[in-house]
Amino acid sequence: xxxxxxxxxxxxxxxxxxxxxxxxxxxxxxxxxxxxxxxxxxxxxxxxxxxxxxxxxxxxxxxxxxxxxxxxxxxxxxxxxxxxxxxxxxxxxxxxxxxxxxxxxxxxxxxxxxxxxxxxxxxxxxxxxxxxxxxxxxxxxxxxxxxxxxxxxxxxxxxxxxxxxxxxxxxxxxxxxxxxxxxxxxxxxxxxxxxxxxxxxxxxxxxxxxxxxxxxxxxxxxxxxxxxxxxxxxxxxxxxxxxxxxxxxxxxxxxxxxxxxxxxxxxxxxxxxxxxxxxxxxxxxxxxxxxxxxxxxxxxxxxxxxxxxxxxxxxxxxxxxxxxxxxxxxxxxxxxxxxxxxxxxxxxxxxxxxxxxxxxxxxxxxxxxxxxxxxxxxxxxxxxxxxxxxxxxxxxxxxxxxxxxxxxxxxxxxxxxxxxxxxxxxxxxxxxxxxxxxxxxxxxxxxxxxxxxxxxxxxxxxxxxxxxxxxxxxxxxxxxxxxxxxxxxxxxxxxxxxxxxxxxxxxxxxxxxxxxxxxxxxxxxxxxxxxxxxxxxxxxxx
Numbered sequence: 001x002x003x004x005x006x007x008x009x010x011x012x013x014x015x016x017x018x019x020x021x022x023x024x025x026x027x028x029x030x031x032x033x034x035x036x037x038x039x040x041x042x043x044x045x046x047x048x049x050x051x052x053x054x055x056x057x058x059x060x061x062x063x064x065x066x067x068x069x070x071x072x073x074x075x076x077x078x079x080x081x082x083x084x085x086x087x088x089x090x091x092x093x094x095x096x097x098x099x100x101x102x103x104x105x106x107x108x109x110x111x112x113x114x115x116x117x118x119x120x121x122x123x124x125x126x127x128x129x130x131x132x133x134x135x136x137x138x139x140x141x142x143x144x145x146x147x148x149x150x151x152x153x154x155x156x157x158x159x160x161x162x163x164x165x166x167x168x169x170x171x172x173x174x175x176x177x178x179x180x181x182x183x184x185x186x187x188x189x190x191x192x193x194x195x196x197x198x199x200x201x202x203x204x205x206x207x208x209x210x211x212x213x214x215x216x217x218x219x220x221x222x223x224x225x226x227x228x229x230x231x232x233x234x235x236x237x238x239x240x241x242x243x244x245x246x247x248x249x250x251x252x253x254x255x256x257x258x259x260x261x262x263x264x265x266x267x268x269x270x271x272x273x274x275x276x277x278x279x280x281x282x283x284x285x286x287x288x289x290x291x292x293x294x295x296x297x298x299x300x301x302x303x304x305x306x307x308x309x310x311x312x313x314x315x316x317x318x319x320x321x322x323x324x325x326x327x328x329x330x331x332x333x334x335x336x337x338x339x340x341x342x343x344x345x346x347x348x349x350x351x352x353x354x355x356x357x358x359x360x361x362x363x364x365x366x367x368x369x370x371x372x373x374x375x376x377x378x379x380x381x382x383x384x385x386x387x388x389x390x391x392x393x394x395x396x397x398x399x400x401x402x403x404x405x406x407x408x409x410x411x412x413x414x415x416x417x418x419x420x421x422x423x424x425x426x427x428x429x430x431x432x433x434x435x436x437x438x439x440x441x442x443x444x445x446x447x448x449x450x451x452x453x454x455x456x457x458x459x460x461x462x463x464x465x466x467x468x469x470x471x472x473x474x475x476x477x478x479x480x481x482x483x484x485x486x487x488x489x490x491x492x493x494x495x496x497x498x499x500x501x502x503x504x505x506x507x508x509x510x511x512x513x514x515x516x517x518x519x520x521x522x523x524x525x526x527x528x529x530x531x532x533x534x535x536x537x538x539x540x541x542x
Contacts, residue, residue, distance in 0.1 A: 008166065009173040011148040020152065021165050023077060024066040031085050034062040042090075044112055048105075051096045057109050058086050059098075068119065069162055070110050073098065114161055122155075122163040127171065130155075130163075134175030141259045142179060147172050184282035186254050191285060195246050199285050203277050225306040227406055233306075234413050237299040243292035244501070251293055265294035300414060300502040304492065307410040311489050314402065314482075318395035325395075326388045393462045393479055400478035407485050412436065415500045416488060419507065424453035425491060428484045442477030450475060454484065 045057040075098045087096050137147045268291035276284040418426050428451045455463050463479050464472035491497040499505040
């Protein structure tokens with residue numbers, strides 16, 4: 001980012017720049033706090049030759065305590081309230097005015113005030129170390145404001161008075177130039193001809209990148225998770241897959257942080273195709289590789305979100321319908337019970353003679369309960385009482401077409417993994433993927449193929465077709481598929497399972513550095529309690 005007027009790098013916003021480099025804006029309480037001086041501080045001011053030099057020194061002392069910086073004080077920039085407060089408190093019997101200082105006096109005051117507070121003034125000899133620190137910070141985050149704040153914090157820790165804003169611009173600009181050249185060289189030497197052609201094609205075919213860029217934020221742009229829209233999303237993910245694989249293998253070798261990958265990916269969306277064409281090829285290729293890496297993983301998360309949405313909807317709907325069917329069945333049984341009881345009482349009715357023809361008894365029974373109603377009631381009595389769980393599975397059977405249409409394509413597109421290689425749910429997903437690739441239903445596969453540990457014993461009656469002995473003879477494929485999807489969703493939410501190429505559903509360990517890199521990375525952090533022993537930091541040991 002460059003400021004339009006000066007063509008220099010823009011590090012901070014105007015508000016941030018004012019907060020860091022502008023004169024302190026004291027309220028009454030702050031004015032009383034920062035313009036309260038110790039004897040040593042007053043002594044430094046008293047060594048000045050005249051009153052207006054002492055006024056300058058006292059104001060500079062207060063401002064330095066507030067911001068650890070020095071200012072060229074003029075009457076038009078110093079608030080009258082500050083001058084009045086200092087004059088009234090420290091020059092009660094004199095009339096003092098703020099006048100320009102001689103350069104020699106200005107620099108002498110700066111040096112003495114810095115020395116009093118244990119600081120030293122910035123010098124040109126500090127620049128190489130600051131540029132080197134900025135280069136290291138740029139590896140973590142190329143955002144100028146991040147680098148600027150980190151450098152100012154480092155200078156404060158080292159008791160060095162911050163340099164001017166233009167100096168900071170120059171230092172950060174030099175560091176970003178070095179980082180850009182480093183990455184340009186890596187990109188130029190790492191990309192093969194096939195990858196370069198694929199990247200150039202993104203910049204040649206107007207529709208390609210424009211279509212992909214429309215997926216910057218699926219949640220914002222997508223109106224719903226319907227089948228056709230998700231089909232388009234999967235297709236775009238497939239389009240990005242070759243470049244993603246290249247980015248996945250190359251970016252770790254470039255030494256680019258996750259923050260910078262996100263930054264460069266955003267730049268690929270920020271710039272137009274025309275802008276990217278005008279850039280140096282290596283720079284444009286880097287942005288596109290980061291874009292492919294970031295967007296592919298976002299699309300994976302979008303597919304998981306769509307999967308959870310459809311699964312939740314099916315679960316809620318089947319639960320509601322099964323509950324409704326259960327309530328209706330219970331109500332019907334209660335309505336039929338009195339009349340069924342009256343039919344049964346015909347068999348013990350003393351008024352019915354044993355010689356009475358059975359046809360007459362049936363007529364009486366049908367008068368109480370019509371034939372069809374009596375037949376269905378009798379069949380229900382011969383069966384086990386209605387089971388809400390079975391009703392739920394029956395509803396899932398009816399939802400099977402939607403499960404195959406909306407859930408199956410999403411899950412089959414994702415690479416789900418687990419820490420344990422023997423995870424049964426990953427094995428089940430792999431088996432299902434193989435069967436579906438052969439265009440076969442799960443119910444036609446031998447029971448012995450069903451991955452062990454995926455069907456609890458209490459679900460055998462629901463997920464298997466059982467013989468009279470209660471032994472499974474066939475898998476209920478649609479029910480089993482839904483059961484596996486349900487388990488995948490639950491275990492993705494708990495972290496037992498992960499989606500490898502994802503931003504929000506990857507393994508926790510993917511966020512950690514390897515043990516071999518830990519020591520080196522800790523040395524780059526300017527955090528005392530990390531680099532110093534606990535005893536030296538005053539932290540009690542346990």
